[in-house]
Amino acid sequence: MNMFGSTTLDATNKAAMRWYPVYAGLREAIVSHRLAPGTKLPEDELASIYSVSRAVIRAALQALSHDRLARLEPNRGAFVAQPNKQEAREVFEARALIEPKLAALAAEMAKPAEIEQLRLHLDKEHEALHAGHDSDAIMLSAQFHIGIAEIAGQSILTGIVRDLLSRSSLIIALYWRRRDTICESHAHHALVEAIQKGDAQDASNLMKHHLDDLLSGLDLTPGKNKPESLSDILR
Amino acid sequence: MNMFGSTTLDATNKAAMRWYPVYAGLREAIVSHRLAPGTKLPEDELASIYSVSRAVIRAALQALSHDRLARLEPNRGAFVAQPNKQEAREVFEARALIEPKLAALAAEMAKPAEIEQLRLHLDKEHEALHAGHDSDAIMLSAQFHIGIAEIAGQSILTGIVRDLLSRSSLIIALYWRRRDTICESHAHHALVEAIQKGDAQDASNLMKHHLDDLLSGLDLTPGKNKPESLSDILR
DNA sequence: CGGCGCTGAATTGTCAACCATTGTAGCCAA
DNA sequence: TTGGCTACAATGGTTGACAATTCAGCGCCG
Numbered sequence: 037m038n039m040f041g042s043t044t045l046d047a048t049n050k051a052a053m054r055w056y057p058v059y060a061g062l063r064e065a066i067v068s069h070r071l072a073p074g075t076k077l078p079e080d081e082l083a084s085i086y087s088v089s090r091a092v093i094r095a096a097l098q099a100l101s102h103d104r105l106a107r108l109e110p111n112r113g114a115f116v117a118q119p120n121k122q123e124a125r126e127v128f129e130a131r132a133l134i135e136p137k138l139a140a141l142a143a144e145m146a147k148p149a150e151i152e153q154l155r156l157h158l159d160k161e162h163e164a165l166h167a168g169h170d171s172d173a174i175m176l177s178a179q180f181h182i183g184i185a186e187i188a189g190q191s192i193l194t195g196i197v198r199d200l201l202s203r204s205s206l207i208i209a210l211y212w213r214r215r216d217t218i219c220e221s222h223a224h225h226a227l228v229e230a231i232q233k234g235d236a237q238d239a240s241n242l243m244k245h246h247l248d249d250l251l252s253g254l255d256l257t258p259g260k261n262k263p264e265s266l267s268d269i270l271r
Numbered sequence: 272m273n274m275f276g277s278t279t280l281d282a283t284n285k286a287a288m289r290w291y292p293v294y295a296g297l298r299e300a301i302v303s304h305r306l307a308p309g310t311k312l313p314e315d316e317l318a319s320i321y322s323v324s325r326a327v328i329r330a331a332l333q334a335l336s337h338d339r340l341a342r343l344e345p346n347r348g349a350f351v352a353q354p355n356k357q358e359a360r361e362v363f364e365a366r367a368l369i370e371p372k373l374a375a376l377a378a379e380m381a382k383p384a385e386i387e388q389l390r391l392h393l394d395k396e397h398e399a400l401h402a403g404h405d406s407d408a409i410m411l412s413a414q415f416h417i418g419i420a421e422i423a424g425q426s427i428l429t430g431i432v433r434d435l436l437s438r439s440s441l442i443i444a445l446y447w448r449r450r451d452t453i454c455e456s457h458a459h460h461a462l463v464e465a466i467q468k469g470d471a472q473d474a475s476n477l478m479k480h481h482l483d484d485l486l487s488g489l490d491l492t493p494g495k496n497k498p499e500s501l502s503d504i505l506r
Numbered sequence: 507c508g509g510c511g512c513t514g515a516a517t518t519g520t521c522a523a524c525c526a527t528t529g530t531a532g533c534c535a536a
Numbered sequence: 537t538t539g540g541c542t543a544c545a546a547t548g549g550t551t552g553a554c555a556a557t558t559c560a561g562c563g564c565c566g
Binding site: 110 | 546547548
Binding site: 313314315325329345346347348 | 516517518519
C-alpha cells in the first residue's frame, strides 16, 4: 500500500527523479506540521540543503503547489499553505460526501488479507496515540482512510481522497481543538468491524459520523483565526 | 466564471507566468481532441513553437501531468494521456457520486442571475451542437457542469469536478459511440428547470441519470481498446 | 535468414551562470 | 514619523553545456 502522496510514482516513474525526494521531504514536513503554515520556502536554501539545483527545487515546489500544500506567490516565492476556515470546512464536507460511499464499497469488497492489514494499522495508530506522537498519529489516521479507499477499488476516488487527506492533516494540525482526542481510535475500530461483517450501510454511517466528529473537533468558528486581523483582512 | 482549467490563477497569481499560455494551449488542444491521445510532446519542439525555454515547457508539462492530461515517462518524455476503459469508468463513477449532490446544492442556492447565466450557456451549447462543432460542444457541456458546481458554492468540490471534467472530455473524445447524440441538450435543459424551481431532489436525480446516460453512451466493453495490444501491454 | 549486441543520434534530466524584474530593507530628508 | 530614493536580495526565466538514457539502425554471428 503506497499510502501517501497524491503525486505518486507509478511503475514507470520510479526512476531517479531528483525532485521527488525534495517533494516527499517537504510534504512530510508540512503534513506532520514540522513546517508551520506560512513558513517561507526559499529556493536557494532548499537547493543547498538537498544538494540539487534550483531547477529541481522549483519542480518540487510546483508539485507541492498542485497539492495545495504550498502557495506560490509571483516574485515572492513559496510558502507553506495556510488553509482558512472556509477551505477547511469545505475539505471536510467533500470528504463527508466521498468517503462514506467508499467505506460502503470497501465493506462489500474487502478480502480477509486486506482486513488483516487494516487491523495491523489500527495497532500502529493505537501505539502512536499512546506514545503521544501527535503528528505520527495524524498521518497514520490519514493512511487508514486511504487504506479503506484502496480496498474499495476506486483508484480515481482514492486519488481524490489522498489529496483531501493531505490537506486534512494540515488543517487538523492548524485548527485542532483540545477536546476528546480519544474518540478517534474507537471510530476506526468500529469501521473495521463493519467492513469485516460486510455491512455496507453500517460502514457508510460510521464513516459519515466519524467525519462529522472530526469536523466538530475543529475550531472553525467564523471569527478571526489568529491575531493577524489587519494583515490578513487587507490582503 | 472562470470555467476551465483545474490549475487556476488566483488574484495574486496573475503575473506573467510564462508557462501558463503553454499549459492552457496544450490543455485546450488535448481536451478538444486536436492532439490525439498518445501523441508525443517533445520539449524542444514545444519550446520553439511557443518561443520559450525548455524550463518553461517542463513546468507546463508537469502541470498537465498533474491534471492527468499528459503522462510523463522518465527519460522518454511527455505523451498525451490515454485513459483506459477502467479509468474512464471510474471517472464517471466519481462524477456520478459527486455531481448529483452539487446539483442539489445548486438548486437550493441558485440566484436568478446565475440561472440566467446557465440559460445563456444552454443557447451556446445548442448552437455548437447544431453547427456540428463537436469538440466545442464537448467543452461547452463540461463548462455547463462546472457552472453548476460553482453555483453550489463548494469550491473544493468544484475544483475536483473541474479536474474530472477535463478528463471526461478526453474520455468522451476517445470512447464516444455514435448513438443518440441529442439527449445531451434535453438533459441540461431539464436540469436548469429543476434548479430554477429549487427542487433539489429533482436536480440530483436528473444529474444522476444524465451521468448514467453519458456513461452508457460510451463504448467501455472490457475488450481491448485499440490494436495497440503489444506495445501497450508489454510496457 | 533471423536473432544478437553494438554504436550513435536524439531526447531527457540536471546543472551552473547569467539577466531582468520585482519585492524589501535601509537610509536620508522634510 | 512619514515619504521617497537607492541598493540589495530573491525570484522567474534564459542559455548553454553535459551526463544519462532510449531507441533505431547496422553489422556480426550462428
